[in-house]
Amino acid sequence: MFFDPLLWGFVFVGLFSPGPNVIMLTASGARFGFAATLPHLLGVVLGVGVIGAVTALGVGALILASPVLGGVLRALAAAWILYMAWSYFQATRGPAAALRDTGAPMTLSQALLFQAINPKVWAVAFAASAGYGAGMPPVAEAARLGVAFSSVNLGVCLFWASAGALLTGLLRTPRRWQLFMRAMAGLLALSALLVFR
Helix, strand or coil, X not given: CCCCHHHHHHHHHHXXXXXXXXXXXXXXXXXHCHXXXXXXXXXXXXXXXXXXXXXHCCHHHHHHHXXXXXXXXXXXXXXXXXXXXXXXXXXXXXXXXXXCECCCCCCHHHHHHHHHHCHHHHHHHHHHHHHCCXXXXXXXXXXXXXXXXXXXXXXXXXXHHHHHHHHHHHCCCHHHHHHHHHHHHHHHHHHHHHCCC
């Protein structure tokens, strides 16, 4: 069955829970606003769909079979996540009269490429492919998982980017802003540690 409610429910739970994408989209929504975060959001949605699809084609099995490749991907993911955490930790805003962030939101291509090394997305995709396969030919199975991951993740990303944008009203003082960004940096850094579990 192409549309499997159990698969879509599993993907929703896996992608909605906090991880690098959720934290970065929430922070970006708060830092730059919803509209400026849209390219980042679309990159995540497309990238997650691609990961879901290629997992069904067997790429996930190749990664699991190669400890060296898996280790390299984990190291790259941790380095990127820690880099982003450091940029959040350093993010500053001016006085209350000029609340402006000097950083820039992630681009569509950056967000898309990050999914290739995002361990949480790979883990959810591996589990979905193994546990919710429909026995279709590989290309149909890839399309089925790709559509499920992109569709569900679109709603997840819209929620978290919007939540971040709504937080902006609470972050009107430089001190609140700094506390929020440092909390996001800490959560993101913790997610880097989980890469190696």
